Amino acid sequence: MAKSIVVTYILWFFFGWTGLHHFYLGRDRQAFVWWSSFGGGFGMGWLRDLWRIPSYVADANEDTEFIRHFVEEMRYHGTPPFHGGRFAAKLFMGCLLGYLAMLAVPEEFAEKHTYVRVLLVPAAIAIGVDIVANIGRRTTSFKYVLLAAYAMSIFILTNPNTVVHTTIVCAFVAQYFQRYRQVVPKKKNICKRITILGVGVSIVSTMWVFFLLYNVSITTSDGEQVKLSEALHHFYHSPAWMKFKENLYRLYEQGRTHGWNKMYEELVESLDPLGEDNAYRVLELDRGATQEEITKRYRKLAKEWHPDRNKNEDKDKAEAKFIEIQQAYETLSNIKSRRASKNKRSREKG
Known part of the structure; x- marks a missing residue:
């Protein structure tokens, strides 16, 4: 099937750095080069394609005029010039x-x-x-x-x-x-082409992963440099990762036992979209505390962290903590208010 110059330019404009337009034209090697070199040498090849695409399309379609020029070039040069x-x-x-x-x-x-x-x-x-x-x-x-x-x-x-x-x-x-x-x-058929290109992409991607792991370092708050591979090793043994794995396993068991819809509900709740869990954590309260307990705890913490009472210490830290406490109180109060109104409407309808 003849290749369209319009489709080629659309693919070039939106996905040019991946070389998708070259893959469309059957130029798989060039597509691989564009993908692995970030658009043909950090975008230079992509920009050059702006005026080269018509000839690429003519080549793919084996256009009569293109073939004639190509034959003349072969006869004139014999071997490709530099x-x-x-x-x-x-x-x-x-x-x-x-x-x-x-x-x-x-x-x-x-x-x-x-x-x-x-x-x-x-x-x-x-x-x-x-x-x-x-x-x-x-x-x-x-x-x-x-x-x-x-x-x-x-x-x-x-x-x-x-x-x-x-x-x-x-x-x-x-x-x-x-x-x-x-x-x-x-x-080649499309499946074989994708497989060959996929193998090349996988090999280069793997090399990039190893390069980043063993050559990139992160800097801690103490100014200490730690290699990314070492940092990831410690991360996978950290309490945060262990807790994350436990939550994933708990969600899986929930879905397997009570149905996958229930698992989705648990997942949404675990992501804390309303900020409720975080607000309870900031106010140092257990989930389900009453509005009276929330208000009492808020007043105590707000008084403790008020900037006027922490002038001689880290004032910026006190201000940030004070604002965090206020936001947590407002979040929980609004959630409690909405739920109370919803329950009231439900009772009236019932």
Whole structure:
């Protein structure tokens, strides 16, 4: 079925950074590059598509005029000439995947198993360069690109910046073996295309997760730096997470025993949409306290935390606490008032 230029531009405008418009046109490699490089190099490729889309659509539809120009280009050049934009894209993708593969391996693990980066990083660089080199009606030899990457891999151990040098070498090798793709490969069915693209997306996403876990740190209130992986480990053993898991299990048991509608009601209630539970917590009262108890407790706490009585201490803290107490009192009072009115109307109707 012929591809529509209007649909392509709509997909480009709304989902361009994901490469969905390229997937629509059957340019799966370019779609992957756009997704993994945030719109083709942080939006640069997306912007360039603004005037390139007509030719992409003509290519996808095998337009007669497009094919004629393509044949003339092949006859004139013989082999694809050097293209600055494509070469820059090879460098960008090679470096992106190379550094991502390097940083996804934890430093402690890499010190004990030095061969992991030597095997992983050159392969990632070669794949990044090869994907760009095979976009559209151009192709190259992945075998030679991969050999070039591993020939440079010995330097990965001593100098991480060799990722750039390896990528440059691979990009030139890809250019040397670049050829025109005279026959467009038979298009795969949509399920197979989605599966292949999904595998690529999953691999890159996994590398990003490992990169963030072992390279990103958070700063505590004391100014101490903690790696994200360590912080998550402590979080999953924290009282807050344990309580959250208990609540989830309780909701599941509630749904299994009393029906899933009841579980939904429990879930909504546990999210405290009215702020009732939090208000009871602020006023240090048990749920179900009477209006008299709420008022009595409010007056005591308001007197204790009134800013005029805390001038010599942390005045800002006292003011914030005083406002929190007032809001909690107003929340509970309003809820009590609404429920009393609702009960009264129900009795009158009954």
